[in-house]
Amino acid sequence: MSRPPLAEETTGAADTGPPPGLWRNRDFNLLWTGQSLSDLGGAMVDLALPLLVLQQTGSPTRAGVVGTAGLVTTLVCRLPAGVLADRYDRRRLMIACDALRIAVYALLGWAVLSGAAGLPVILAVVIAGAAATAVFSTAEHASVRSLVRPDQLASAVARNEARTYGVSLAGPPLGGLLFGLGRFLPFLGNAVSFVVSLVAVCWIRRPLQQPREEVAAPVGASTAEGLRFLLGHPFLRALLAIAAPLNMAFTGMIFAMTLALRRAGVAPVLVGLAGAIFALGGLLGAFAAPALQRRLRLPVLITLLCWATAALMAVSTLLSGSVLAAVPLAAAVFLGPTANATLFGHQAAVTPDHLQGRVVSGVLLAAGSAAALAPVLAGALLSHWRPGPAMLVFPALVVVAAVTATFSKGIRTMSP
Structure with missing residues (x-):
C-alpha cells in the first residue's frame, strides 16, 4: 500500500x-x-x-x-x-x-x-x-x-x-x-x-x-502546455538563460583544455590527471553545496557563483598549455554543483507536479543541446587561434549567465 x-x-x-x-x-x-x-x-x-x-x-x-x-x-x-x-x-x-x-x-x-x-x-x-x-x-x-x-x-x-x-x-x-x-x-x-x-x-x-484528475491532453497540446509554463515563468526563463551558457562553457572549457594540453606536449598521464582534478572538484563541490546554500540568500548565491566562475575560467585561460590551468578550472567546477542544486531545487519547488516532467525535459534539452555543441565550438576556435584567446569565449559565455543572474527579476525574487 x-x-x-x-x-x-x-x-x-x-x-x-x-x-x-x-x-x-x-x-x-x-x-x-x-x-x-x-x-x-x-x-x-x-x-x-x-x-x-x-x-x-x-x-x-x-x-x-x-x-x-x-x-x-x-x-x-x-x-x-x-x-x-x-x-x-x-x-x-x-x-x-x-x-x-x-x-x-x-x-x-x-x-x-x-x-x-x-x-x-x-x-x-x-x-x-x-x-x-x-x-x-x-x-x-x-x-x-x-x-x-x-x-x-x-x-x-x-x-x-x-x-x-x-x-x-x-x-x-x-x-x-x-x-x-x-x-x-x-x-x-x-x-x-x-x-x-x-x-x-x-x-x-x-x-x-x-x-491525476484531468483527462490527458493530446501529446502536442501537452508539450505546448509545458513549454508555455517554462517560458512564461520569470524564474524558469532565467534558469534557461543561465543553464545553457553554463553547460556550454563548462563542457567546452574542459574539452578545450584537454586539447590545449596535448598540443603543448603534456604527457597523457598528466592530461588524465587534469581530468581527475576536474571531477574531484565537482565531487567536493557537491558535498559543500548545502553549507553554501545555508549561508547566503539564493539570489546572492547564484549571482556570486556565476561571476566567480567567469573569473576562475578567465584565469585558467591565462595558464592554457600548462597543467596548472586545471587548478582554477577545478575551482570553477567546484562551484558548479552549488549552482545546479540551487537552481534545480528551486525549479522543483515552483513547478506544479503535473508539469514537472515537461519543465525538466525542456531545461535538460536546452542545457544538453548547448553542451553538445561545445566540443565542436572548442575545436573550431582552437583551429584558428592560440589556446588562450580561443578559450576566452567560454568565460564570456559565463558572463552572459552572470548578467542574467544579476538583473533577472526571476532570480532576484527567489526565496527559500
Missing part, C-alpha cells in the same frame, strides 16, 4: 521533534543508490563502447558515429519523455525503462561474448538504451519532489550532483579494467546495474507523483 504524501506525513510529525534528515529518507536513498549503481554501469559502457567499436571495425569514425547516435537519441527523446513522465505512472515508467535496458545490454554482452556484436547490433543497443535513459532520467528528476520535503530539494539535487561526479571518477577506470579482463564484462555489468535500479524503484513506498 502506498504511504501518505510527504507533506501530510511531516505535518503530522511536527510535534514529535525535528524532521528526519535526507540521509534517513528511505525512499530517496533507495532511488539514489539504485541510480548511483546504474550511472556507474553507464560510465563503464561509455568508455567500453568506443573501444569495442575500434576493435571490431578499426575505424575511429564509426566509433564517433556510435557516440553521436546515443547523444542525438537522448536529445530527440527529451520532450516526449517529459510528456510521458507527466502523463503515466512514473514508477511503472521507470521500471519499464530499466527492463528494456537490462534486455538490450544483456543482449550486447552475449553478442560480444559470442562474436556476433556487429555495428548494427551495437547501434541498435545504443539507441534503445539512450531512449530508455532519457525517459528514466526525466521521470527520476520529476519524482524527487514527491520524495523529499520542500526544504530538502536543493540538498537532494546536490546529492545527485555528488553521484554524477563520483561516477565520473570511478566509472571509466572500472570500465577499462573490466574490458581488459573480458570485452563483454562492462556490458553485462551495466545490465546487472539496471537490475539493482529496477529493484530499488520497486521498493520505494511513496507515490512518485500526485493523483
Whole structure:
C-alpha cells in the first residue's frame, strides 16, 4: 500500500521533534543508490563502447558515429519523455525503462561474448538504451519532489550532483579494467546495474507523483502546455538563460583544455590527471553545496557563483598549455554543483507536479543541446587561434549567465 504524501506525513510529525534528515529518507536513498549503481554501469559502457567499436571495425569514425547516435537519441527523446513522465505512472515508467535496458545490454554482452556484436547490433543497443535513459532520467528528476520535503530539494539535487561526479571518477577506470579482463564484462555489468535500479524503484513506498484528475491532453497540446509554463515563468526563463551558457562553457572549457594540453606536449598521464582534478572538484563541490546554500540568500548565491566562475575560467585561460590551468578550472567546477542544486531545487519547488516532467525535459534539452555543441565550438576556435584567446569565449559565455543572474527579476525574487 502506498504511504501518505510527504507533506501530510511531516505535518503530522511536527510535534514529535525535528524532521528526519535526507540521509534517513528511505525512499530517496533507495532511488539514489539504485541510480548511483546504474550511472556507474553507464560510465563503464561509455568508455567500453568506443573501444569495442575500434576493435571490431578499426575505424575511429564509426566509433564517433556510435557516440553521436546515443547523444542525438537522448536529445530527440527529451520532450516526449517529459510528456510521458507527466502523463503515466512514473514508477511503472521507470521500471519499464530499466527492463528494456537490462534486455538490450544483456543482449550486447552475449553478442560480444559470442562474436556476433556487429555495428548494427551495437547501434541498435545504443539507441534503445539512450531512449530508455532519457525517459528514466526525466521521470527520476520529476519524482524527487514527491520524495523529499520542500526544504530538502536543493540538498537532494546536490546529492545527485555528488553521484554524477563520483561516477565520473570511478566509472571509466572500472570500465577499462573490466574490458581488459573480458570485452563483454562492462556490458553485462551495466545490465546487472539496471537490475539493482529496477529493484530499488520497486521498493520505494511513496507515490512518485500526485493523483491525476484531468483527462490527458493530446501529446502536442501537452508539450505546448509545458513549454508555455517554462517560458512564461520569470524564474524558469532565467534558469534557461543561465543553464545553457553554463553547460556550454563548462563542457567546452574542459574539452578545450584537454586539447590545449596535448598540443603543448603534456604527457597523457598528466592530461588524465587534469581530468581527475576536474571531477574531484565537482565531487567536493557537491558535498559543500548545502553549507553554501545555508549561508547566503539564493539570489546572492547564484549571482556570486556565476561571476566567480567567469573569473576562475578567465584565469585558467591565462595558464592554457600548462597543467596548472586545471587548478582554477577545478575551482570553477567546484562551484558548479552549488549552482545546479540551487537552481534545480528551486525549479522543483515552483513547478506544479503535473508539469514537472515537461519543465525538466525542456531545461535538460536546452542545457544538453548547448553542451553538445561545445566540443565542436572548442575545436573550431582552437583551429584558428592560440589556446588562450580561443578559450576566452567560454568565460564570456559565463558572463552572459552572470548578467542574467544579476538583473533577472526571476532570480532576484527567489526565496527559500
